[in-house]
Amino acid sequence: MPKIKLTSFGADQEVTGSCHLLEIDNYRLLIDCGLFQGDRENYLKNWETLGFDPKNIDAVILTHAHLDHCGRLPLLFQQGYQGKVYATKATSQIAELILADNQRILTEKASERNLPVLYSKEDVAKINQAWKTIPYHQEEKLTNDISFQFYHAGHILGATIVEIKIQDKIIIFSGDLGGEDMPLVQNVEYPQYADFVIMESTYGNRQHENKASRETKLLKAVQEITLKNSVLIISVFAVERTQDILKVLNDYYETHLDFRVPVYLDSPLATAATKIYREHSELLKPEVQDILKYDPDVFSFPHLNITRTSRESKTINSKASPKIILAGSGMAEGGRLIHHLARYIDQANNHILFMGFQVPGTLGHKLTHGAFDFDYYGKTIKIKAVVDQIDGFSAHADKTQLLKWLKAFKNKPQIYLTHGDQKIMEEFIPVIKAELDLNAQMLKNKESVHFN
Ligand SMILES: [Zn+2]
Structure with a gap:
């Protein structure tokens, strides 16, 4: 041996x-x-x-x-x-x-x-x-x-x-x-x-919360910002979490056709990763493969907007509320998310959602552990938005x-x-x-x- x-x-x-x-x-x-x-x-x-x-x-x-x-x-x-x-x-x-x-x-x-x-x-x-x-x-x-x-x-x-x-x-x-x-x-x-x-x-x-509870929590946040006419920012990881959330939103939007709150997927990396998920449907769960027979794209639904360039990303600011923004990175360490946080985190009506484990030391960890303000290129911004975390999508x-x-x-x-x-x-x-x-x-x- x-x-x-x-x-x-x-x-x-x-x-x-x-x-x-x-x-x-x-x-x-x-x-x-x-x-x-x-x-x-x-x-x-x-x-x-x-x-x-x-x-x-x-x-x-x-x-x-x-x-x-x-x-x-x-x-x-x-x-x-x-x-x-x-x-x-x-x-x-x-x-x-x-x-x-x-x-x-x-x-x-x-x-x-x-x-x-x-x-x-x-x-x-x-x-x-x-x-x-x-x-x-x-x-x-x-x-x-x-x-x-x-x-x-x-x-x-x-x-x-x-x-x-x-x-x-x-x-x-x-x-x-x-x-x-x-x-x-x-x-x-x-x-x-x-x-x-x-x-x-x-x-x-x-212990994680279960599947039903994580989806309920996500959709509750969607409904709340709709009632408050405000903004929901979801901090996503480009791989898996984005596609998981797109699938939940896909199921909701396709069964609630009168629901018209726009969703902006503002992460070129997540968009590119989603393409790879589409290519490998053989690796998805059998029940998802069954859905694909009548809904060939479970990552795309009415009112989903994909922003590619940073110019397109900036135009999200001028869109009317309510709106939902999915942006990376997952632990708020960079990417377009930072700019959206800076724009919306100081308003109490807005809602920021983090998905899953945040490594200590990252901004995502600080925000989900009660940080009071956030440093945006030397400017201190007070955190008034609701900051929440859903572990079930981990x-x-x-x-x-x-x-x-x-x-x-x-x-x-x-x-x-x-x-x-x-x-x-x-x-x-x-x-x-x-x-x-x-x-x-x-x-x-x-x-x-x-x-x-
Ligand atoms: Zn991993």
């Missing part, structure tokens, strides 16, 4: 920067290489050395296209990696979008903070030549002894759980896990055997779902928690022991664990 060693270079006791190196004798397999996000200190970690030499990596597997999983991939190519990046087709397409957008944002931020440019457009372009796309449930051999397979993670389009087989040992990386009631993507799958499981634990201490499994996923294993794998705050993991580990009699531990940054 080869010697197997796992070392974490990000998202060990935090929720961003996912990067795990699996060494199997001399074969080096990297799972994800994501961006650190959040406060300044965390963000600056992106400029530190990776902690390993990309020239020595044999293969990279990308679990899904969120920035905290793919955002440092270009650094690998910049520093001499010449191998493939294995992912599903949808993940490769979304990651190309996200990385190009992120390269632009990182470059702007680097110049504001007097930092060197982290990576160039050319570094990003190299990934586009390196994809090897693999469908779900198809075994891919890396060497005679090592193979892997993707399972549905129920998280965002194309997202995977990765099962790695090394002779007779099975190691599973959960990637980011979703649940069973996501509006669009197929349900999470439940692998049944593993020797070692590396599992995310973002919501290891929380693409992450909650505590119950995480336990259910672990419970499906028929043997007793050793569990390693990643992608969670240390405090949450400390609470979650005894729960896993008490409820499932499984041993779990935290991974520590750059400390290796041995699987022999």
